[in-house]
Amino acid sequence: LLSLSGVGKRYAVGPVQTQVLKGVDLDVKAGDLLSIMGESGSGKSTLLNIMGLLDRPTEGAMRVAGRDVSAMNDDELSDTRNLSIGFVFQAFRLLPRMTASENVALPLTYRGIDRMQALERAQAMLKKVAMGERVDHRPDQLSGGQQQRVAIARALVTSPALLLADEPTGALDPNTGREIMQLFHELNAVEGIAVVIITHDREVARQCVHNAELVEGRITRTAAPTAV
Amino acid sequence: LLSLSGVGKRYAVGPVQTQVLKGVDLDVKAGDLLSIMGESGSGKSTLLNIMGLLDRPTEGAMRVAGRDVSAMNDDELSDTRNLSIGFVFQAFRLLPRMTASENVALPLTYRGIDRMQALERAQAMLKKVAMGERVDHRPDQLSGGQQQRVAIARALVTSPALLLADEPTGALDPNTGREIMQLFHELNAVEGIAVVIITHDREVARQCVHNAELVEGRITRTAAPTAV
């Protein structure tokens, strides 16, 4: 699905240049369930944004379903993203003036699905993340963990081929976190959705088939603590 | 320092009323180090906002340093808050157009401390949360865990009598999380700052002297897993 080779990213803040990613090699195949850990500031979100076609690398190459990303223009990137990728942002990025169900329905309406159908499917997905009772709340009427679950539902509502989740259980108590991991497992096992999870939680990493770590801007594959 | 009795909070969303807090009794004394755990959506942030004078209860009473909160007007609440309370928000709430050091310096400039001094103290505090190398970055140039540490530095820069922290290690890897807990321990032991931490992380709770849980809108004191 995704193939990164020598991917690098540098930023400039004023006169100072920082090389955040230094040469990332990583393949994501259909059905993978991969965790990525690493220190705060090590570049995990930067990497996931590049994988999600939300940002471009400054060095290296990436292929999405066999096509070179640098050969695609912004519209093509945007289409690929909308059709195939579900993204859970570290800071959720819900639209503040829409309710939970409207937020989750949005990717469906972008695909031309009529509003009633979209809202129905949105509410079904919200039930799956135990948010069925707050569908009419706006984000500022939801707790942190509830907002996180709405963001997860929105990423999954289009049944994407690839789910990229940036610390998706960070705001959840251990029990609710387990429910979410169980949902990811199910989607991965039953629907073959490839899942890449950035996490600081070793318990989450333990439940993934493969584990990786971002150290000094490079990916190292670590042994899976438990083979599934 | 703080004394809550029978504190309740209800919200209305359209025609539906929800009683989130149902009768919270809780005392916070100088030098306490308390953790509060509970399910996502159980009311922890709601409770902390009330304790931090950012919100008012709908039932019950609260005293701050012996004074009844309901007898204080908004200016008096605001003064008490600025002088005595440091608050780390679950969503950080940094000002987007200021750098890390400007964000941390802000509470000091509010107290009339001149800008140069305030920025110096801010940068010293940023060093203490291992953010010394990113002082000129704005929030959108920082990782999630870096933003969280800036929010922590801002809450501590005025040496408040009471630190209220809403999931302060949620975005941090285990090592960085340990550094932050060590800092809280030091401030509590050496400067006598009372610390109340909402957390989903049992390891964080284990390092607190007292532990509480919010269940069905009420506080239950649980046994400290380790006495210090």
Ligand SMILES: Nc1ncnc2c1ncn2[C@@H]1O[C@H](COP(=O)(O)OP(=O)(O)OP(=O)(O)O)[C@@H](O)[C@H]1O
């Ligand atoms: N727009 C930007 N300009 C400059 N530097 C940036 C920018 N965005 C991120 N950085 C820097 O890049 C580094 C990596 O950031 P990133 O958000 O990818 O980290 P992370 O591994 O996700 O961290 P966390 O675990 O705290 O979320 C950080 O040191 C950050 O300061």
Ligand SMILES: Nc1ncnc2c1ncn2[C@@H]1O[C@H](COP(=O)(O)OP(=O)(O)OP(=O)(O)O)[C@@H](O)[C@H]1O
């Ligand atoms: N402004 C509001 N209007 C209506 N309901 C609200 C409002 N703010 C919060 N709530 C509801 O109050 C409940 C408690 O919210 P709170 O943010 O205190 O939970 P929490 O324990 O901090 O959860 P988390 O661990 O997910 O951060 C939630 O069920 C939420 O939906």
Ligand SMILES: [Mg+2]
């Ligand atoms: Mg991140």
Ligand SMILES: [Mg+2]
């Ligand atoms: Mg909360």
